[in-house]
Amino acid sequence: MSSYSNLSSVETLYNLNAQYAEHLLPLVYVFSLNVLAGVLGNAVVLIVFSWSREYKNTNFKVCALYHGVIDLVTCVTVIPGEIFRLRHYFIYIYGTLCKFLCFMNMFGAAAAAFILMLISMERFHRIKRPLKTQISPRTCVKICGICIVVAFILACPTAFFCGIGNKRLTNIDAGNTTAYLCVVEETFKDSIWLVVYKQILYILTGIFLVLSISIYVSIWHTVHAATNRRMGQGFFKMRGQRADQQFDTEKKSMEVKTANEEFKRTLTEKEPKKSKSFFLSERRSLQRTYSDRIGPFPYKTLVWFILTVTFIATRILYCALSLVQDDMLSFPHPLFTIVYFFYRLYFINSVINPLVYAILDSRFRYSCRRIYREMICF
Secondary structure: OHHHHHHHHHHHHHHHHHHHHHHOHHHHHHHHHHHHHHHHHHHHHHHHHHHOOOOOOOHHHHHHHHHHHHHHHHHHHHHHHHHHHHHOOOEOOOHHHHHHHHHHHHHHHHHHHHHHHHHHHHHHHHHHOOOOOOOOHHHHHHHHHHHHHHHHHHHHHHHHHEEEEEEEEEOOOOOEEEEEEEEEOHHHOOOHHHHHHHHHHHHHHHHHHHHHHHHHHHHHHHHHHHHHHHHHHHHHHHHHOOHHHHHHHHHHHHHHHHHHHHHHHHHHHHOHHHHHHHHHHHHHHHHHHHHHEEOOEEHHHHHHHHHHHHHHHHHHHHHHHHOOHHHHHHOOHHHHHHHHHHHOHHHHHHOHHHHHHHHHOHHHHHHHHHHHHHHHHO
């Protein structure tokens, strides 16, 4: 009788897991697209920033490479592991895999947060104190390496705390069954060390949140004030001109424009090949000028600002939904799927950086096209 009861319990557990796996199938498709887009996009980022002639050895390049490696590792390990978990949510009996994925999840989040904090401080120092000594690319490499090591140490406790936990569930037949989940192990549920570790994570998250917002608000205020000052100076200069001075200025401008047009016409008639290269260089110069500044905001700062805001928003959402994680299993299946999607929305942080580069950085787009043409010709 006991063996029959155990067999029946296992059968109902597999049925319950199959029901949830069916309803979670849309998330499997979404996360699979994230893996595909993240692997391809971050591979392109690493290729472009590593071998493209358009990018010199700068802090922007160093941080983009480190950030791309972290995102690529996340897309190769954490997200596929989450897909596997969705298919075996209640029969997760792989303790070593659970520990590894918990560690990689924490490591990726901590490393990305430290890199984004380093970038925000570098941007702050460059914009707020441009005349002082700046962080060199070699120093930036060393600091990024330290960030990786610290993130590794910070993530190590999760490998001990995470494991296979038993949870009593009521299945659809109103019978009790035991599910096996990848959660905190029973041994550490009431441990003081787990409480201390969580408090450390909360404190570090709060510090990251406050510092990041404060730094970018200060940067925006500095850039905005400088832009208004330049616009104001130009306005008063035009208002202060006499009529004859303004006429002379406009006349000189027309003369320069006419001379430039005549020079371009001469190049077109006499040296067509040189003219073509001339216009190409002019176009690239305009592209670089556009990339240096989008509106009043420097484009490099805008890139990292968008990535930081996205990271903060998704992590806050994750922390908020973690408070109701134990109650999720009591939700109806459609609601459970929706809530779990937003619970793991932070996966988007490992996917969007190539898209942000492509939209805001014309050099990145040009490098992608050039590398693609060279690969086709080869």
